[in-house]
Amino acid sequence: MEDDGYYNLDTDLDLSFTSTTTDRTFASSSARSSLARSSLTLSFNDRLSTATTPSTTTSSAATTLHHRRYDSHWTAIKAATTLSSDGRLHLRHLKLVRHLGTGNLGRVFLCHLRDCPNSTGFALKVIDRDALTAKKLSHVEIEAEILSLLDHPFLPTLYARIDASHYICLLIDYCPNGDLHSLLRKQPGNRLTISPVRFFSSEVLVALEYLHALGIVYRDLKPENILIREDGHIMLTDFDLCFKADVVPTFKSRRVRRVSSPPSSPSSYRRRRNCRGGGCFSTEVKYEREEIVAEFAAEPVTAFSRSCVGTHEYLAPELVTGNGHGSGVDWWAFGIFLYELLYGTTPFKGVTKEQTLRNIASNDDVAFPLEREEEEGMVEAKDLIEKLLVKDPRKRLGCARGAQDIKRHPFFNGIKWPLIRNYKPPEIRGLVKKTKAHVCHVTAVSPRRRKWLWWAITHLLRSKSLSRSSSKIQSNNNYYHYVSKSYNATRKRV
Numbered sequence: 316m317e318d319d320g321y322y323n324l325d326t327d328l329d330l331s332f333t334s335t336t337t338d339r340t341f342a343s344s345s346a347r348s349s350l351a352r353s354s355l356t357l358s359f360n361d362r363l364s365t366a367t368t369p370s371t372t373t374s375s376a377a378t379t380l381h382h383r384r385y386d387s388h389w390t391a392i393k394a395a396t397t398l399s400s401d402g403r404l405h406l407r408h409l410k411l412v413r414h415l416g417t418g419n420l421g422r423v424f425l426c427h428l429r430d431c432p433n434s435t436g437f438a439l440k441v442i443d444r445d446a447l448t449a450k451k452l453s454h455v456e457i458e459a460e461i462l463s464l465l466d467h468p469f470l471p472t473l474y475a476r477i478d479a480s481h482y483i484c485l486l487i488d489y490c491p492n493g494d495l496h497s498l499l500r501k502q503p504g505n506r507l508t509i510s511p512v513r514f515f516s517s518e519v520l521v522a523l524e525y526l527h528a529l530g531i532v533y534r535d536l537k538p539e540n541i542l543i544r545e546d547g548h549i550m551l552t553d554f555d556l557c558f559k560a561d562v563v564p565t566f567k568s569r570r571v572r573r574v575s576s577p578p579s580s581p582s583s584y585r586r587r588r589n590c591r592g593g594g595c596f597s598t599e600v601k602y603e604r605e606e607i608v609a610e611f612a613a614e615p616v617t618a619f620s621r622s623c624v625g626t627h628e629y630l631a632p633e634l635v636t637g638n639g640h641g642s643g644v645d646w647w648a649f650g651i652f653l654y655e656l657l658y659g660t661t662p663f664k665g666v667t668k669e670q671t672l673r674n675i676a677s678n679d680d681v682a683f684p685l686e687r688e689e690e691e692g693m694v695e696a697k698d699l700i701e702k703l704l705v706k707d708p709r710k711r712l713g714c715a716r717g718a719q720d721i722k723r724h725p726f727f728n729g730i731k732w733p734l735i736r737n738y739k740p741p742e743i744r745g746l747v748k749k750t751k752a753h754v755c756h757v758t759a760v761s762p763r764r765r766k767w768l769w770w771a772i773t774h775l776l777r778s779k780s781l782s783r784s785s786s787k788i789q790s791n792n793n794y795y796h797y798v799s800k801s802y803n804a805t806r807k808r809v
């Protein structure tokens with residue numbers, strides 16, 4: 316069964332995967348904590364959820380349009396498929412390294428490409444068709460379909476789907492840092508300070524925004540489904556409970572007020588005396604102009620489903636009552652998620668699952684513990700949570716215009732959304748970040764070269780140019796630092 320310390324995954328799959336159990340207790344090597352909450356599926360009416368697509372035979376995911384098609388994963392896959400007689404990726408190209416965990420639908424393995432042992436790993440989700448009910452099989456197809464649509468840094472890339480014998484295998488990115496739920500359990504009080512909460516929640520928000528723009532309602536947001544990549548950024552996983560709806564992208568107008576210096580044509584501006592500091596008799600005058608800006612919104616506002624799916628503590632009231640729901644369930648779950656990151660528990664949790672559901676469906680508003688009141692940013696965080704945990708989805712933040720409205724909330728003030736991928740992941744207990752620069756310099760630099768680099772960097776640090784750029788970094792007043800890549804790499808080398 317084993318070959319050079321690897322599982323032998325050749326054509327005889329039955330030898331490699333003797334059974335695909337759905338028993339979670341089996342997942343001894345799973346990175347996920349045993350306290351992870353399972354998702355529930357209760358179908359009221361599946362008529363309006365995604366139609367499943369028929370399974371295809373062995374295939375590699377389309378590489379031509381993916382924005383990451385030049386990264387090392389795709390390059391390695393391309394090299395393997397080029398050598399393949401039919402130009403496709405097969406299970407014989409993969410070497411299983413270890414079992415990562417077991418989910419509802421199948422087992423997940425860390426694997427490498429056989430001819431490229433030094434390549435970064437992949438996660439292979441193996442689903443045994445024969446072991447699943449028709450309902451679960453439809454979830455597998457939904458997951459595979461959604462994965463094949465995704466092209467986003469905070470979502471998995473489907474490198475290949477391999478259908479072999481009675482197995483469906485999905486090859487996606489491997490996240491060595493486990494999931495956010497396990498990471499939370501390593502923090503004091505199972506909770507995070509404001510800065511990491513901003514980091515993780517803004518990345519999740521951007522991922523949800525992208526899914527909604529594709530018309531995908533996620534329905535299973537929880538820390539267990541947020542995996543942490545090698546570089547400390549997130550990857551949202553588990554798309555088996557999603558449903559897909561139509562989305563009509565629109566430009567919506569919004570009034571914004573801009574304060575500026577004296578204009579060249581003052582007629583369009585309103586003069587505003589600055590009453591702050593110098594009092595209302597101050598001579599300092601600010602000019603304010605009201606502008607109408609067009610904003611892009613792509614929220615599936617007409618999405619509708621009756622299936623009650625998700626995880627108890629994260630279910631929105633409209634999901635619990637079963638009267639039908641839309642994309643607003645994700646914004647409700649986003650509010651619960653923020654609450655859990657800040658307080659280490661969810662706001663409507665009862666002694667039993669039934670009590671939890673009753674609490675969600677009741678008219679009681681969200682209540683906050685008295686602790687952490689003084690912490691900077693807490694007032695904004697609580698205000699955002701209150702606006703997300705509005706029981707009526709029509710009044711809930713995000714339901715009308717999607718993520719745009721949430722991004723503008725004061726809790727996220729100062730975040731430069733287009734640069735979100737460049738923010739430095741938080742330094743928290745249990746999170747081991749490994750950048751490419753780090754890997755490269757630890758392993759490949761000889762002592763002599765390291766000595767030379769040390770000299771060169773010390774010399775550089777003394778020079779004006781670097782000290783100027785580092786002061787630029789320090790002057791950035793964001794909640795977490797915006798790290799210049801070259802500066803970061805230099806620091807690692809030292």
Ligand SMILES: Nc1ncnc2c1ncn2[C@@H]1O[C@H](COP(=O)(O)OP(=O)(O)OP(=O)(O)O)[C@@H](O)[C@H]1O
Nearest residue numbers: 346347415416417418419420423438488489490553
């Ligand atoms: N891409 C990945 N990188 C690293 N570990 C992963 C990856 N995907 C899954 N895992 C691990 O494998 C386990 C099983 O994952 P899987 O997605 O099959 O099930 P799940 O997360 O329990 O969701 P569900 O059962 O709802 O489909 C996870 O708990 C996680 O620890």
